[in-house]
Amino acid sequence: MKHHPQLDSSGRLTHLLSIDGLPREILIDILDTARSFVSVAERDIKKVPLLRGKSVFNLFFEPSTRTRTTFEIAAKRLSADVINLNVGASSQSKGETLLDTIGNLSAMHADMFVVRHSQSGAPNLIARHVAPNIHVINAGDGRHAHPTQALLDMFTIRHYKREFPGLRVAIVGDILHSRVARSQIHALTTLGVAEVRVIAPATLLPAEVSSLGVHVFTDMVSGLNGVDVVIMLRLQNERMNGELLPSAQEYFKIYGLTAEKLAHADRQAIVMHPGPMNRGVEIASSVADGLQSVILPQVTFGIAVRMAVMSILAGGQP
Ligand code: CP
Numbered sequence: 001m002k003h004h005p006q007l008d009s010s011g012r013l014t015h016l017l018s019i020d021g022l023p024r025e026i027l028i029d030i031l032d033t034a035r036s037f038v039s040v041a042e043r044d045i046k047k048v049p050l051l052r053g054k055s056v057f058n059l060f061f062e063p064s065t066r067t068r069t070t071f072e073i074a075a076k077r078l079s080a081d082v083i084n085l086n087v088g089a090s091s092q093s094k095g096e097t098l099l100d101t102i103g104n105l106s107a108m109h110a111d112m113f114v115v116r117h118s119q120s121g122a123p124n125l126i127a128r129h130v131a132p133n134i135h136v137i138n139a140g141d142g143r144h145a146h147p148t149q150a151l152l153d154m155f156t157i158r159h160y161k162r163e164f165p166g167l168r169v170a171i172v173g174d175i176l177h178s179r180v181a182r183s184q185i186h187a188l189t190t191l192g193v194a195e196v197r198v199i200a201p202a203t204l205l206p207a208e209v210s211s212l213g214v215h216v217f218t219d220m221v222s223g224l225n226g227v228d229v230v231i232m233l234r235l236q237n238e239r240m241n242g243e244l245l246p247s248a249q250e251y252f253k254i255y256g257l258t259a260e261k262l263a264h265a266d267r268q269a270i271v272m273h274p275g276p277m278n279r280g281v282e283i284a285s286s287v288a289d290g291l292q293s294v295i296l297p298q299v300t301f302g303i304a305v306r307m308a309v310m311s312i313l314a315g316g317q318p
Helices: 024-042 066-077 098-106 122-129 147-161 179-190 220-224 248-255 295-313
Strands: 055-060 081-084 112-117 135-141 168-172 195-199 215-217 229-232 270-272
Touching: 024 066, 024 147, 024 179, 024 295, 055 066, 055 098, 066 081, 066 112, 066 135, 066 147, 066 295, 098 112, 098 122, 112 122, 122 135, 135 147, 135 179, 135 295, 147 179, 147 229, 147 270, 147 295, 168 179, 168 220, 179 195, 195 220, 215 220, 270 295
Parallel strands: 055 081, 055 112, 112 135, 168 195, 168 229, 195 215, 229 270
Antiparallel strands: none
């Protein structure tokens, strides 16, 4: 039997490393479980005991606002002990290897590692080296994957649009450097939406993009025509080697989401963005803060989705 890096021999989730390769049933289980956690936030005491006595280590080797904070809130709402490694002040700055750091934290009886790293594959490497009782969650690695972002995006789409089949979804912007886009494309195709479109200048499209089962557009008007969901992406300047675009102003003129361009989508279309967002570069403030924007609800739903992932990995249900 083929070894699967994130499922055990019974098909249960042991690590969450990418959406690619996960069956639809697991994605639906996570989304359904997350739905039951949304109500925890509405209680006076926002806690359930599913991870009581467990230690969750947040290891963020790259900056983060939303993912790191919502993982911490999610773990605390599950009653776990949360340890945030201060990477700048850790012994990695003295030359300790990633695996030695992990070995030492494992010796402190870690139960779960939440890992963000600039190197694609770092969470997979950790997952291959930890003891079988330790779970690894990818919180974004290089250009590879950001599975919990894609899951919270799917939760948001299902919340507003109810059913996946029949939906047309456009992902707009820097597809080339985006781990979020890759994870979203795998999630959307696994969940069976009618059409996934990517809209970007040719310089920001990966060569293999058509093989992912998407329709490619380089023009906003035709790409947005009639879509139900518009997902905007940030220009990831930190991952660009050399000039791929004329200027941020020029990019906004052609690919920035304005009210005029959004008018080509379905009238009930929702607008999403994983953050951090650059106003006036990929999205106009009037759209980011407009009636069709669900950008802040995405963040809120991220807590319930991360609670679901951690509780499923730990073997508990709400
Ligand atoms: N969407 C996302 O990953 O945001 P952060 O980088 O702030 O975690």
